[in-house]
Amino acid sequence: MSTPAGYDPRAYEPVAVTVDIVALTIRDGELHVLLVERGEEPFLKRLALPGGFVRTSRNARGGIRGETPDEAAARELAEETGLVPGSPRLRRVHLEQLATFGAPRRDPRMRVFSVAYLAFAADLPDPVAGGDAASAGWVPLDKVRRLAFDHNEILAYGLERARAKLEYTPLATSFVGPEFTISELRAVYAAVWGKDPHAGNFHRKVLSTPGFVVDAGAMTQRGGARGGPRSRLYRAGRATLLHPALLRPADAPARGRSR
Amino acid sequence: MSTPAGYDPRAYEPVAVTVDIVALTIRDGELHVLLVERGEEPFLKRLALPGGFVRTSRNARGGIRGETPDEAAARELAEETGLVPGSPRLRRVHLEQLATFGAPRRDPRMRVFSVAYLAFAADLPDPVAGGDAASAGWVPLDKVRRLAFDHNEILAYGLERARAKLEYTPLATSFVGPEFTISELRAVYAAVWGKDPHAGNFHRKVLSTPGFVVDAGAMTQRGGARGGPRSRLYRAGRATLLHPALLRPADAPARGRSR
DNA sequence: AGAATAGTGTCTTTCAGACACTATTTG
DNA sequence: CAAATAGTGTCTGAAAGACACTATTCT
Numbered sequence: 023m024s025t026p027a028g029y030d031p032r033a034y035e036p037v038a039v040t041v042d043i044v045a046l047t048i049r050d051g052e053l054h055v056l057l058v059e060r061g062e063e064p065f066l067k068r069l070a071l072p073g074g075f076v077r078t079s080r081n082a083r084g085g086i087r088g089e090t091p092d093e094a095a096a097r098e099l100a101e102e103t104g105l106v107p108g109s110p111r112l113r114r115v116h117l118e119q120l121a122t123f124g125a126p127r128r129d130p131r132m133r134v135f136s137v138a139y140l141a142f143a144a145d146l147p148d149p150v151a152g153g154d155a156a157s158a159g160w161v162p163l164d165k166v167r168r169l170a171f172d173h174n175e176i177l178a179y180g181l182e183r184a185r186a187k188l189e190y191t192p193l194a195t196s197f198v199g200p201e202f203t204i205s206e207l208r209a210v211y212a213a214v215w216g217k218d219p220h221a222g223n224f225h226r227k228v229l230s231t232p233g234f235v236v237d238a239g240a241m242t243q244r245g246g247a248r249g250g251p252r253s254r255l256y257r258a259g260r261a262t263l264l265h266p267a268l269l270r271p272a273d274a275p276a277r278g279r280s281r
Numbered sequence: 282m283s284t285p286a287g288y289d290p291r292a293y294e295p296v297a298v299t300v301d302i303v304a305l306t307i308r309d310g311e312l313h314v315l316l317v318e319r320g321e322e323p324f325l326k327r328l329a330l331p332g333g334f335v336r337t338s339r340n341a342r343g344g345i346r347g348e349t350p351d352e353a354a355a356r357e358l359a360e361e362t363g364l365v366p367g368s369p370r371l372r373r374v375h376l377e378q379l380a381t382f383g384a385p386r387r388d389p390r391m392r393v394f395s396v397a398y399l400a401f402a403a404d405l406p407d408p409v410a411g412g413d414a415a416s417a418g419w420v421p422l423d424k425v426r427r428l429a430f431d432h433n434e435i436l437a438y439g440l441e442r443a444r445a446k447l448e449y450t451p452l453a454t455s456f457v458g459p460e461f462t463i464s465e466l467r468a469v470y471a472a473v474w475g476k477d478p479h480a481g482n483f484h485r486k487v488l489s490t491p492g493f494v495v496d497a498g499a500m501t502q503r504g505g506a507r508g509g510p511r512s513r514l515y516r517a518g519r520a521t522l523l524h525p526a527l528l529r530p531a532d533a534p535a536r537g538r539s540r
Numbered sequence: 541a542g543a544a545t546a547g548t549g550t551c552t553t554t555c556a557g558a559c560a561c562t563a564t565t566t567g
Numbered sequence: 568c569a570a571a572t573a574g575t576g577t578c579t580g581a582a583a584g585a586c587a588c589t590a591t592t593c594t
Contacts, residue, residue, distance in 0.1 A: 269556075503592085
């Protein structure tokens, strides 16, 4: 009933599929998002989420070839951050599909469906400008203004997903280096949730959640910058879901306390 | 860098975007999924998830018109269930986006991205065959065999989402009629989780979760078919998130208890 | 009568969160 | 020394889950 007869897509309005990435990192205790300045119309010079088309082609025998959306997102992220695909730093980045945005007029030129992705990264170097994105950089969340297309909406959706994921997955470890202290981990929660969890309770809770972190067997070389004892170092554990979860404080944004 | 130059999509391999729907309902205490028999190649006569193309067109002035993916999913669901769009029964159906599946060769004919949706419905009538789907019907989950395309994967993804959503949202009420007993609600959890929660604890828990259900002020006319007192009737409350959540029993499928 | 079910009471264990406190390190 | 921080101890209240029990209604 709704199948284009004979599958001749040229008889139909052409559509395109892109990926857009909400890449988050933490710098100086603040959540930052990777944005690029657009180098062309529409929204020329406006900031936008990094992204691009999902590539498709055919081989000599007419077989379909191309990227999965996941692969396209990983490629775009590598391009925009200037990191080498498959490099250790990129491999520690968590990348997951968020949702697909497909309002008919979200791009004025043609029908474009955007598969949005969410990425969690430890502090990455400032990207070098290149390609058709005039420039790219990490922008603190509270400095984000009007973005191109529907990217504000996509960003908001990604933020809420990120906040929720910290509760029941160990993904906070994707925001810190391979070895980290409990305090560094707590700083991740503070930055993403906008509220610092109680230090003592947080400490005990992280250590009592099986598979969250494992002791790296070493201590920091120095105490905190403003005093305090040295602290133990940990590595990410093998758990993929936290049990019990680390619940957001009730007054943090969008805990969803019913009514 | 990855923008097709000049945005002439005809210079590029054409792509299509469809919606596919994992529509779930409960019949006789068992979870069922809506499937259609394909009326054409590929996968002729194979069962598949209902779905179809997201429609796009242009108006007289060249402006882009068309459906959002949400609208396309709602339309397809109406078509395949044989219900009137906007009818009260359809309006009680919960419909949400699941994920987008876009492996390059998931459809042998051309590059097709499928935006998958999840639908929760109270017991709906058997759909009448019509359109190009040779037939459609509700199939018990344990009778589902190999589906067309990657629809087994999409179905599995939808099931896991459904199980998780029952925990922290009141969506179980979408599976029952407008007025229901606590036992009927418990039967929803039993069917979706594959394990019947403890009746007494479930009862107390549902009533103590704010906004989950509200008293409808009436009782059933008869007790249970095999005896037992009459029970109180409830309606869905206004909560969108349950707090506290109804946790799945630890031995239920995929609780993800971390090691 | 006997079986099944609705709904309540109670106890134990687990966990979240508040608070206090000690030990260690920096400036 | 004063301030800051790591890490632990302890208490309270909320909630999950097990179990028992009463009352009601069906065959």
